[in-house]
Amino acid sequence: MSQSHAAAILPQRGGPLSVGKRATPEPGPGELLIEVKAVALNPVDYYQRDFGMPPVPVYPAVLGSDTAGIVVKVGSEVPSGPAPGTRVIAFATSFYQAGSPDYGAFQKYVLTQSEGVIPLPDGLSFEQGAVFPLAVMTALTAWSTVGISLDTKYSAQDKQAVLIWGGASSIGTFSIQSAKTLGFTVYATASPKHHEYLKELGAHAVFDYKKSDVVREIVDAVKKDGLTLTTAHCVVNDSLQPTLDVLKETKGNAVAKVAHSPMLPEGHPTLENTEITFNFPSMDKTVRDKHMYKCFHGWLQEGLKSGSVVPSPVQQVESGGLEGLNSALDKLRAGVSGTKIIVPI
Ligand SMILES: NC(=O)c1ccc[n+]([C@@H]2O[C@H](COP(=O)([O-])OP(=O)(O)OC[C@H]3O[C@@H](n4cnc5c(N)ncnc54)[C@H](OP(=O)(O)O)[C@@H]3O)[C@@H](O)[C@H]2O)c1
The missing domain is CATH 3.40.50.720 (NAD(P)-binding Rossmann-like Domain)
Known part of the structure; x- marks a missing residue:
C-alpha cells in the first residue's frame, strides 16, 4: 500500500474541494483503514464546503460521511471485525473526531471506527452500499x-x-x-x-x-x-x-x-x-458509540441479512471520482427528488 493517497481536500471555508495528496494513516485501537470504492453525498457536505457550517474545526478538511469499500488494515481492539479484503459499508465519522481529516469520506483511504463498519452483502454493489451510513x-x-x-x-x-x-x-x-x-x-x-x-x-x-x-x-x-x-x-x-x-x-x-x-x-x-x-446523536462518546453499534451491527446488518432493509432511495451515480465531487455536490445543492447521489472513487 502507498504511504500517501489522493483526497478531495477543502483548503478553506467556501471551497472548492481540490484533489491533492495526504499521508495515509494507520488505524488505532477500535479502528479500520478502508480503501474507498464509492461515496454518497449529503446536504451537510455542501453546507460545510460552501458556508463552513456546521463548523469545520480543522482546515485543510476532508468532508463526507458515506462510504463503501474494502478493509485494508484492522487496528487493535476490533474483536470480531471484518478481515482485510472484506467488502464493507463504512460510516466516516470525522464529525465525531473533532473534524480530523483522516476520518472524512472524500479520499481514497479513510479511517473508520468499528461500530460503524459492517460487511457489504455479496448482492450489493459499492454504489448501493454507500447510501446507508449517515441516513441510517x-x-x-x-x-x-x-x-x-x-x-x-x-x-x-x-x-x-x-x-x-x-x-x-x-x-x-x-x-x-x-x-x-x-x-x-x-x-x-x-x-x-x-x-x-x-x-x-x-x-x-x-x-x-x-x-x-x-x-x-x-x-x-x-x-x-x-x-x-x-x-x-x-x-x-x-x-x-x-x-x-x-x-x-x-x-x-x-x-x-x-x-x-x-x-x-x-x-x-x-x-x-x-x-x-x-435529532442528533449523544455527544457522550460512550453512549454514541453504543448507539452506533446498534444501528449498524444490529438494525442494518440484520435487516440486510433478512432482506427487510434495502438500499434507498434510487441511486444517481455521477462520474469523475474525487475530481467530480464539486460538480456532484453542486447537483445536490440544486436539489434532488427521491435520489441519492453516489460517486464511485
Ligand atoms: N440532524 C442530523 O444529524 C442530520 C443528519 C443528516 C441530515 N440532516 C438534515 O436532514 C434533512 C434531510 O436530509 P436528506 O439527505 O435526507 O435530504 P434529501 O434527500 O436531499 O431531501 C430531498 C427530498 O426532500 C423532499 N422534500 C423537500 N421539501 C419537502 C417538504 N416540504 N415536504 C416533504 N418533502 C420535502 C423532496 O421530496 P419530493 O421529491 O417528494 O418532492 C426530496 O425528495 C436535511 O435538512 C439535512 O441537512 C440532519
Whole structure:
C-alpha cells in the first residue's frame, strides 16, 4: 500500500474541494483503514464546503460521511471485525473526531471506527452500499430522540402510527423502513411520483405535501384507520408547522413527540403538550458509540441479512471520482427528488 493517497481536500471555508495528496494513516485501537470504492453525498457536505457550517474545526478538511469499500488494515481492539479484503459499508465519522481529516469520506483511504463498519452483502454493489451510513444513523437516532428503543416491536393491537414528513428524502426512506420494522403504521408525505415506491419501502399511506388540504387528508386517514398518532419525524425543512397541525388533531390528551432532523429554526412553532427535539446523536462518546453499534451491527446488518432493509432511495451515480465531487455536490445543492447521489472513487 502507498504511504500517501489522493483526497478531495477543502483548503478553506467556501471551497472548492481540490484533489491533492495526504499521508495515509494507520488505524488505532477500535479502528479500520478502508480503501474507498464509492461515496454518497449529503446536504451537510455542501453546507460545510460552501458556508463552513456546521463548523469545520480543522482546515485543510476532508468532508463526507458515506462510504463503501474494502478493509485494508484492522487496528487493535476490533474483536470480531471484518478481515482485510472484506467488502464493507463504512460510516466516516470525522464529525465525531473533532473534524480530523483522516476520518472524512472524500479520499481514497479513510479511517473508520468499528461500530460503524459492517460487511457489504455479496448482492450489493459499492454504489448501493454507500447510501446507508449517515441516513441510517440519522433515521434511527430519531427514534432514540423521541424515547423509542430500536428493539421496539409494536403489534397491530397497539395501533401505533407515525408521521414522517419528507418520506422521499434519503433519511425519510430509512425512517420509513425502520418505522415499519418497529411495528408502526407509517404515514408519510412526498411528491405523488414517489408514492408507490414509498409504499414498497413500508409506508401504509403517502400524501402529497403540496396539496392545500394535506393536513386534513392525513388526519382523516388516521382517524378512519382508528390509530393513535403521537409520534412524528420532521425530516425536511418547513415540515414542523404542518406536522404540528396534524398532531393537534390526532394526539388527544397524550404528550406528542417530534424529532426534527434539520436545525430547528429560532422561534419555531410549538404545540401544547408536544416535545420537539433536534435529532442528533449523544455527544457522550460512550453512549454514541453504543448507539452506533446498534444501528449498524444490529438494525442494518440484520435487516440486510433478512432482506427487510434495502438500499434507498434510487441511486444517481455521477462520474469523475474525487475530481467530480464539486460538480456532484453542486447537483445536490440544486436539489434532488427521491435520489441519492453516489460517486464511485
Ligand atoms: N440532524 C442530523 O444529524 C442530520 C443528519 C443528516 C441530515 N440532516 C438534515 O436532514 C434533512 C434531510 O436530509 P436528506 O439527505 O435526507 O435530504 P434529501 O434527500 O436531499 O431531501 C430531498 C427530498 O426532500 C423532499 N422534500 C423537500 N421539501 C419537502 C417538504 N416540504 N415536504 C416533504 N418533502 C420535502 C423532496 O421530496 P419530493 O421529491 O417528494 O418532492 C426530496 O425528495 C436535511 O435538512 C439535512 O441537512 C440532519
